[in-house]
Amino acid sequence: MAQPVGNPYNLPDPIDFDPHEPIERRKVNVRLDPLSWPENTDVSLYHEEQTLWFEALETLRDFDELAAETAQNTLLSAEGKTAANAKFARDVLTGLQRRLDALTEKHVKHNGPVLEKHVKEFMGRHAEAPTEPNDIAVCAEIRAWLRGMPETQRTLKVRELAMKGEKAAIQAVLHAPGFLTGVDLNFIRELQIDLWSQAEPRRSAVWKHTNDVSRMTRRALDGVIRFIGNETGIIREIRPIDEAEAA
Numbered sequence: 001m002a003q004p005v006g007n008p009y010n011l012p013d014p015i016d017f018d019p020h021e022p023i024e025r026r027k028v029n030v031r032l033d034p035l036s037w038p039e040n041t042d043v044s045l046y047h048e049e050q051t052l053w054f055e056a057l058e059t060l061r062d063f064d065e066l067a068a069e070t071a072q073n074t075l076l077s078a079e080g081k082t083a084a085n086a087k088f089a090r091d092v093l094t095g096l097q098r099r100l101d102a103l104t105e106k107h108v109k110h111n112g113p114v115l116e117k118h119v120k121e122f123m124g125r126h127a128e129a130p131t132e133p134n135d136i137a138v139c140a141e142i143r144a145w146l147r148g149m150p151e152t153q154r155t156l157k158v159r160e161l162a163m164k165g166e167k168a169a170i171q172a173v174l175h176a177p178g179f180l181t182g183v184d185l186n187f188i189r190e191l192q193i194d195l196w197s198q199a200e201p202r203r204s205a206v207w208k209h210t211n212d213v214s215r216m217t218r219r220a221l222d223g224v225i226r227f228i229g230n231e232t233g234i235i236r237e238i239r240p241i242d243e244a245e246a247a
Contacts, residue, residue, distance in 0.1 A: 019222075019226075019239045020226075020230075020235050020236060020239060020241070021226065022226065022227075022230040023223055023226045023227050023230070025227060027223065028060065028223040028224060028227045031216075031219045031220045031222075031223040032053075032056065032057050032060065032220050032223070032224075036216050036219075036220075037213070037216060038209055038212040038213060038216070041209070041213060046213050048103070049103070049213050049214065049216075049217040050217075052099055052100075052103060052217050052220075052221060053216070053217050053220050053221075055096065055099070056096065056220045056221045056223075056224040057220075057224075059092050059093075059096060059224055059228070060224050060227070060228070062088075062092070063085075063088065063089070063092075063228050063231075066084070066085065066088050067085055067231075070084045070085055082232075082233070085231070085232045086232045086233060086234050088232075089228050089229060089231075089232040089234050089238075090234055090237065090238075092228075093225050093228060093229055093234070093238045094238060096221060096224065096225055097225055097238050097239065099221070100218060100221040100222060100225065103214065103217060103218055103221070104218060106214075107211075107214045107218070111207070111210065111211050111214065114207060115193070115207055118196055118200070118203060118204075118207065119192050119193060119196045122195070122196040122199060122200065123174070123192060123196075126195075126199065127170050127171065127174055127175075127192075127195070128171075129171065129175040130168075130171045130175065135168070135171070138168050138172075139168060139171050139172035139175070139176070140172075142168060142169055142172035143172050143173075143176060143180050143181045146158060146172075146173075146181050146182055146183075147180075147181065147182040149182075151182065154181075154182055154183065155183060155187055158173055158181070158183060158187075158191070159191060159194075162191055162194075162195060163194065163195070163198060170195070173188065173191070174188065174191070174192065225238060225239075
């Protein structure tokens, strides 16, 4: 799933998936379990997500009822039963997919930028770049020291020093290209977020809660769409294959 350009703190979406891959019914049931909602969620703050979650649940129940009725309908041929189920799927999944797309767009446009704003503000206050010659020299020595470590040990050491608040280590890692320290960009992004979360736990918890609610809702919608779409053989009508990807 594409991420917005120019948003260095928006990590990969945790519901990345093959949009056409079949999904087991038991996994769909797990996604629709009310216990999957984050604890202590004030549903009044997430009316849209709650409404969509219930719509996904009702869609699956309606499909189960229809499938049972068509299976017992002796007036329909096997082809007729398949066609009846497919028609239902087309009628309901097209709208459900549209609402999933809208929720995903909202997530990408809102959650990522909000996180970026918080982290940038934090970095500006607490992780400014070194300016004094001695501080710059110390940062260079730390980078050289870190590059000499095995990769696994290096990332553990960087995280350990940073989370302890070692200012020189934070400056050395965050204010230089990754190759100078021997850590990749994704690690640096995650470290920035972890530092912000540690420093501002309440604000971080609010952001994470909103992110989790969005993720849970989108996973529920995706599970229902993929399950019914594959059961009825119309998943590629609902989610056409991108020609560039197919090539």
